[in-house]
Amino acid sequence: MSDMQDTLLLGSEGIKKTILHGGTGDIPKFITGAKVTFHFRTQLCDDERTVIDDSRVVGTPMEIVIGNMFKLDIWESLLASMRIDEVAEFWCDIIHTGVYPLVSKSMRRISEGKDPVDWHIHTCGMANMFAYHSLGYDDLDELMKEPKPLYFVLELLRVQQPSEYNRESWALSDAERLKAVPVLHGQGNKLYKQGDYQEATQKYKEAIICIKNVQTKEKAWEAPWLKMEKMGNTLTLNYCQCLLRMEEYYEVIEHTSDIINQHPGAVKAFFLRGKAHVEVWNEAEARQDFSRVLDLDPGMKKAVKKELAVLNMRMEEKNQEDRDKYKGMF
Incomplete structure (x- = not known):
């Protein structure tokens, strides 16, 4: 089969294919839900052919599930032209490569053992x-x-049909993702009660990622989006409760502030942020958050009173520490 036919076979503008090593058998069936395992190397079109990413260097092949909204959908088309064990080089024009940096970032974070979503810069909002x-x-x-x-x-390694493998959470459809949320939420709550905060955060995080994945496909601020936003916020606040127990106070302040900026009536976010401020001796901020809690929900009076007592105790400890510290100086 000539390269020219291959190029046509992809039926897309701006793609040229060259087979470097022929594969075996017929072209596999790439149906929705099929899991495709392959190695990839991404290179610039400069004289050095500078390598940007190489899965062989990382040591694990890439896996995607067909029809699963993988951000770089052009890869689905490229793979669908290949046989098992084939190695092919595809030149792709800018129209197909614009999202590559975002996809590459996720893949690199996963290979570094980090979360694909960077939680520290997820400050939402239109401006961002x-x-x-x-x-x-x-x-x-x-x-x-x-x-x-x-x-x-x-390099195409294998194609497994949907019935041939166990589907993981990232391979779920939107409907399945939303079904997984309450299950993960329940598991997180149970682990929290057992005092296993580290494991609980993993469950909450997984549930939040499921929601965010579906939510991005909805229109912002419309009913379905808002419903998911509410679910996401509830889970994020549970996640923050774990972080409080794990003494990650600044991260709590960051996540709760994100919620408050978008939803100024979020009582629990103010309450948890107040607690975090107490722990890092931000007295004025803590008092402000707790008074906001009482404005929004006077029924929280008892809980707030308790927190203010803790705040007074914390400030007293700190003042004593400061006094001891300066005593030695004079």
Whole structure:
């Protein structure tokens, strides 16, 4: 089969395919839900053919599930032209490579053992959509500012039909994702009660990722989106309760502030933020948050009174520490 036919076979503008190593058998069935395992290498179209990513260097092949909204959907089309064990090089024009830096960032974070979602810069809000955020990798920032055509060298290892493998949470459809949320939520609550905060945060996080995945496909501020926003906030606050127990106070302040900025009536967010402020001796901020809690829900009077007692105790301890510290100086 000539390259020309291969190019047509992809039926897309801006793609050229060259087979480097022929595969075996017929082209597999790439149906929705099929799991595709492959190695990939991404290179710039410069003289050095600079390598951006290489799954062989990382040591694990890539897996995607067909029809699962994988952000770089062009890979589905490229793979669908290949046989098992085939190695092919695809030149792809800018129209197909614009999102690559975002996808690459997620893949790199996963291979570094981090969360694919960067929790520290998830400050939402319309303004941030247009603000320029660094992806945390210089080469990807470059590509983001100035998209370029890329070479993808793919090696197809295997294709498993939906019945042949166990589907994991990232391979779920939207309906399944939403079904998984209450289950994960329940598991998180149970672990929290047992005092296993680390494991509980994992369950809450997984549930939040499921919700966010579905929520991004809804129209912002409309009913379904708001319903998911509410579910997401509830889980984020549970997550923050774990963080309080784990003494991650600044992270609590960050997440609760995000919620408060979008939803100024979020009582529990103010309450948890107040508690975190107490622990890091931000006296004025803590008092402000607790008075806001009482404005929003006078029924919280007893709980707030208790927290203010803790605050007074904390401040007393700190003053005593400061006095002892300065005593030695004079």
